[in-house]
Amino acid sequence: MGIEVGSILEGKVTGITNFGAFVALPGNRSGLVHISEIAYSYVNDVHDHLAEGQEVKVKVIGVDANNRINLSIKQAAPPPPRPERRPGPRPGGPNPHPRPEGEHRPARRPQGGRGFTPEPAQPRGPASFEDQLKQFMASSDSKLSELHMNEKRGSRRGRK
Numbered sequence: 001m002g003i004e005v006g007s008i009l010e011g012k013v014t015g016i017t018n019f020g021a022f023v024a025l026p027g028n029r030s031g032l033v034h035i036s037e038i039a040y041s042y043v044n045d046v047h048d049h050l051a052e053g054q055e056v057k058v059k060v061i062g063v064d065a066n067n068r069i070n071l072s073i074k075q076a077a078p079p080p081p082r083p084e085r086r087p088g089p090r091p092g093g094p095n096p097h098p099r100p101e102g103e104h105r106p107a108r109r110p111q112g113g114r115g116f117t118p119e120p121a122q123p124r125g126p127a128s129f130e131d132q133l134k135q136f137m138a139s140s141d142s143k144l145s146e147l148h149m150n151e152k153r154g155s156r157r158g159r160k
Contacts, residue, residue, distance in 0.1 A: 003029060003069060005060050008076050013054045016046050023058055023071055031069030033058060040074050 003009070003025065011023035011031075020034040033056075038049050050056070057077065062070035 003027070003031075003060055003063065005062060008057060008059050011056055011058050011071075013050050013052050013056060016050060016052060018046070021046055021050050023056060025058075025069065029069060031058070031060070031071040033071045033073055037061070037070075037072035037074055040079055 009025055011025045013021050014024045014030065015022040018035075020032050021038070022030055022032055024030050035043050035046055038046065043049055056073055058071040058073055059076040060069060061072045061075060064070070
């Protein structure tokens with residue numbers, strides 16, 4: 001019986017290692033189920049999921065040049081249903097309890113009477129394409145001149 005990639009077979013676990021489990025297949029063949037192909041959840045220890053002598057359903061996911069058979073238990077069965085996402089606030093999302101419009105939090109002052117008054121927030125990015133281009137050109141010129149100065153300094157040190 002030829003074992004082809006994609007076929008689903010019944011087998012028996014014959015050995016368990018740190019990296020997976022060996023499974024005896026029909027036709028006196030055997031294959032390896034890598035630890036990452038045992039379950040859809042994280043597998044820390046193969047013994048938590050499999051035992052020697054256990055009958056398992058496996059899918060052939062590969063046969064290499066040395067005729068070693070790579071198997072998957074998790075691909076032989078449909079994936080478990082995903083839990084439903086509950087609507088609600090997400091981290092970094094909008095505040096679930098916004099203040100009513102017009103209600104403001106009073107400014108807090110540190111003890112001692114003197115406080116730091118922050119400057120009003122500046123807009124994050126340039127307003128127009130031209131402003132962005134000007135900012136890029138200024139930054140680019142600055143970096144190029146700095147690079148050029150470093151090259152000059154390095155070349156003088158090399159000469160004597």
